[in-house]
Amino acid sequence: MSSDTNPIRDAIAEAIRDNKTILFMKGNPEAPACGFSARTVAALQALDAPFAAVDILPDPRIRQELSAISNWPTIPQLFFEGELVGGCDIVMEMFESGELAETLGLEQPAAAPVAVPDAGGSAPLGIENRLS
């Protein structure tokens, strides 16, 4: 079962390495497929945080390999500069306390309501599309 080549794990590790802020989620920022992913996206968008997003749903191995890398069982997972920041609960706690903005090097808006914002730019990365 174990093999030296694990293209999905490599692609995930590369995506984490190459994107300063990256969110692994269900669905994409324009159409989150789970409430926890939606709330996490809304917090990032409320801070105007630029982030890459990966939809883990297209292939169950993405989630499996991601959790193996991060030692974190749930989705979403937010990474900043290669480090796991947290899942929805931690990201929301950090957003509400202002720590999220601080961690991401952003300014916390004066009033920070997590309304469902307009879909912001970031196009989803397709891990599964990069596998040949």
Added chain:
Amino acid sequence: MPTTDEIKRRIEAAIPESTAEVEDWTGTGDHLRATVVSPAFAGLSRIAQHRLVYDVFGAEIGGPIHALSLTTRVPEQA
């Protein structure tokens, strides 16, 4: 699917001196929310605190336990 009582008992059995409150968010048993207070969390990052709780359930998270939302705290100093 484990009940909220079972989740509570397992967390309290596994994490030293912990108290856990577990509620069923949706009434359907698939989105549970737990607040866990334990001195074992002292000095740990939130990530490490949550990992201690998730580790109680291993692969059940995302399987039989669809979603377990966590808040972790160190007990307030007397």
